């Protein structure tokens with residue numbers, strides 16, 4: 415309850431901020447886009463992880479104004495990078511379950527795109543596999559409308575949910591993100607290597623863009639390249655960082 419109260423104040427006190435993690439094309443190492451990751455700089459507790467406060471935001475409906483703020487902020491930043499030539503592909507934003515259910519997501523995305531002037535094609539929404547399994551007609555309509563606007567939809571943490579793959583046929587999606595728990599084991603664990611290979615090949619045959627997340631080592635990158643995985647992100651390239659530090663990282667690459 416106390417964290418909930420201070421989370422309410424956090425928005426108006428500008429304690430929330432976004433970090434961004436670059437996503438790269440694995441074959442050339444070219445910068446493709448970014449994933450926006452929320453942070454809470456709490457006055458007493460310091461940096462609070464979204465794993466801690468997003469569930470609180472979901473339980474209290476604060477996820478609606480917070481999600482709206484994330485979309486507006488990420489789209490505005492993407493527009494700046496696009497204008498500077500530092501966005502070839504897309505800005506990815508994580509969407510939580512309740513945010514999708516509360517159904518004004520179409521308006522919220524529309525407003526964020528309008529305000530920022532970011533083309534819809536430059537925005538990607540990441541939804542979790544459990545969300546994808548649990549769509550009602552209403553949430554499916556929301557996803558279809560977002561897709562019709564030109565926004566890309568991606569299944570995050572792919573492979574960690576349930577085993578039914580039928581939703582891949584049903585949902586208007588463009589991509590999959592291989593969960594980092596599999597990527598972590600591709601070199602040492604034959605099972606993780608097999609699952610990762612299977613996801614890459616499944617995505618390719620369904621025409622979906624696949625991203626490997628949590629790449630930490632050159633050996634993992636080599637495996638993913640060998641398997642033809644097109645996109646990746648992870649500490650090996652760059653940690654999620656605030657705009658100032660990411661601008662330094664971008665400048666150093668030029």
Ligand code: G
Pocket residue numbers: 450451452463464465468484508509510654
């Ligand atoms: O960046 P980090 O590993 O701390 O993120 C932890 C979790 O919080 C991840 O599951 C990530 O998807 C989620 N997360 C990060 N930013 C956002 C956000 O803006 N909105 C939502 N709904 N989830 C987020």
Ligand code: G
Pocket residue numbers: 435451508570571594627628629630647648649650654
């Ligand atoms: O659930 P989602 O995939 O959105 O969460 C992404 C989380 O993974 C973020 O919290 C981000 O900080 C974290 N992350 C990004 N790259 C790496 C990495 O290379 N290793 C690890 N362990 N975590 C990472």
Ligand code: MN
Pocket residue numbers: 449508540570
């Ligand atoms: Mn994600």
Ligand code: NA
Pocket residue numbers: 570571572591593594627
């Ligand atoms: Na993930």
